[in-house]
């Protein structure tokens with residue numbers, strides 16, 4: 001890292017396309033075994049997609065299958081429910 005404090009990882013919400021610091025986004029990862037999970041650590045290996053946490057983004061990402069397209073796989077119902085719960089108090 002060599003002291004580059006300002007060089008924070010930036011990722012893009014799959015729904016609104018706004019960029020934010022990676023740690024502020026919700027990371028959804030497709031694991032090597034094909035399982036799709038929420039990754040609170042941001043460190044799980046696998047293909048990742050990001051949501052900014054806004055409820056409208058999460059809702060539309062689920063409805064329009066934006067996550068499925070980003071991860072190139074089927075998003076399990078269980079994960080959709082988890083995500084909806086996670087953001088139900090957000091704007």
Ligand SMILES: [Zn+2]
Nearest residue numbers: 013016052057
């Ligand atoms: Zn968003």
